[in-house]
Amino acid sequence: MAELVIRKMELSDINQVMSVEIASFSSPWQEYIFEQEITQNQHAYYYVLTINQKVIGYVGMWVVLDDAQITNIAIMPGYRGNKLGEKLFGFAMQQAVGMGVSRLSxxxxxxxxxxxxxxxxxxxxxxxxxxxxxxxxNEDAIVMWVNIG
Structure with a gap:
């Protein structure tokens, strides 16, 4: 039986996170960006989704005062369509609520x-x-938001 865990991202996860990143985005972040985010950015919170200790997804957000901004969220292509993105996003929202966030975008x-x-x-x-x-x-982005607090 697969063990699904969502936990705080650690430096040792970055290699596997990069596999998810490269498989998911046409302009992937580089390793050093994740390193900086989790070691130097006091507003950054990153979490990994693992199955049997293998990173298959991650989510990141910045929390400043009572606002949270999702920076990235990705699930390995072979695992998509199983509601894992929803689990991961829901977890991030719960974390934000626990930090006193009132808006997420x-x-x-x-x-x-x-x-x-x-x-x-x-x-x-x-x-x-x-x-x-x-x-x-040069594709446009839709800004989406919700009041959560």
Missing amino acids: LEVRVTNIVAQRMYRKFGLVPGGVRKNYYTDN
């Missing part, structure tokens, strides 16, 4: 309908558009 590609549907399940609604937000193809 994120950007999502206009073409990423699957992610938009998932975010709507958590009450997020579109709040605007960031033109040419994604540098790989």
Whole structure:
């Protein structure tokens, strides 16, 4: 039976996180960005989703005062479609609520309908558009947000 765990990201996870990152994004972050986020950014909170101790997803967020911003969320392609993204996102929202956050926001590609549907399940609604937000193809991002506190 698979053991599913969501826990705080550690430096030793970054190799596996990079596998998820590269498989998920056309403009992946580099290793040093994750290292800086978890060692130097006092506003950053990153979590990994593991199955049998293998990292198959992660989520990151910045919390400043009572606002949370999701920086990234990704699930390894072979594990998608099993509601693991929902589990991970729900966990991040619970963490944010526990930190006293009252608003949560994120950007999502206009073409990423699957992610938009998932975010709507958590009450997020579109709040605007960031033109040419994604540098790989200049795609617009929809800003979605929700009051959670």
